[in-house]
Amino acid sequence: MTVFIAPDKFRGTATSREIVEAVTERCHERGVPTDAQVMSDGGEGFRSAFPGDTKSFRVSDPWGTPVIVEITTFVSPWGRLGVFEMAEVIGRHIVTHPTGEQALQASSAGVGELIREAQSLQLDGLLVGCGGTASSDGGAGCYDVLRSEALTIPMTVATDVTTSFSGAVSFAEQKGVRQEDLQLVAKRLTELRELYQRERGIDVEMLDRAGAGGGVPGALAALGAQLVSGFDAVASNVHLLDRLKKAELVVTGEGRFDHGSLEGKVVSGVVRLADPSTPVLVICGSVDDKAKELFLRQHSNVQVVSLEDRFGTLKAHEQTAQCVADVVDAIMKQLEIV
Secondary structure, three states, X not given: OOEEEOOOOEOOOEOXXXXXXXXXXXXXXXXXXXXXXOOOOOOOOOHHHOOOEXXXXXXXXXXXXXXXXXXXXXXXXXXXXXXXXXXXXHEOOOOOOXXXXXXXXXXXXXXXXXXXXXXXXXOOEEEEEOOOEOOOOOOHHHHHHHOOOXXXXXXXXXXXXXXXXXXHHHHOHHHOOOHHHHHHHHHHHHHHHHHHHHHHOOOHHXXXXXXXXXXXXXXXXXXXXXXXXXXXXXXXHOOHHHHHHOOOEEEEEEEEEOHHHHOOOHHHHHHHHOOOOOOEEEEEEXXXXXXXXXXXXXXXXXXXXXXXXXXXXXXXXXXHHHHHHHHHHHXXXXXXXX
16 A cells, blocks of 8 residues: 655644655555655745755845855756745745844845846746745835846746735734834835836736735736746646555645645645545644534545644644654554555
8 A cells, every 4th residue: 555645844843854754764664655745835845845956046135145045956747947935035034033124124136136047047947936935025126136137938936825916915014014014015015016017017916826925926927927826836746646646545734724724735735636535644733623624524535633632732843743653653553554
């Protein structure tokens, strides 16, 4: 029996790769063959879903300080792609507690700089994950870097939310912008919408996903990029559907299972693509009971497990990957998978 392992990150406690490695090792100890895929919905960890060679570049972080970031080159069904994630360039982790002024000034210019570098790599396309950014500049910094030159290769921007361009303001406070400054962010987004429409003929407010990542996808769409679901971008490039068909048990999960998990996230995407007759084990750090009830009502082949409920909060947070592997081991015994 083949176990297919396809988790998202458990934010703050374990990466998707750490979960994959722990579960794979446990399966192999029992002599169970596996296939595994690091997953992402477009946010942090997106680049790690794509195996390939890496090349480093020096670009600007949100406040203009040089930072070294990588682009992974990956052979996809559509040719040689370059993959990077905005979180590594202008991520919230760079300054975990910015001042209100820092948050307001955080720029996406480094993303434009990296795109400019990527266009010299003789790629067939560029794939950009856009979650986890510190910026709420509507892509202004990125656009300023690229506005004098057209995109020379096809670009796909993968997002984890479908937020409208103006909706980017709703995430600004989470990034440290003071409540009294939110009107400045909203005004800036309105002015940028008008700028992009005037210069590029595209009304970014009419595009789903344009407001993800602080509005950078809107700027890139104005320049000619395509905006897509982060999960779908990973799934299509790594042949996820075909690989799921060969599985007799599917393991997925994320840090927190709640109503946001029901649409567009890794867990719901994996379950959607899996054969309805294949058992799917969803393991999460914590679980919202109402969301779980609704999910199970829709998917009779799914079992949802909370690490906090099973192991306690401390162990679930400190030994996340080991706890996930323990749950998988118990389920394999239960299903007599050997």
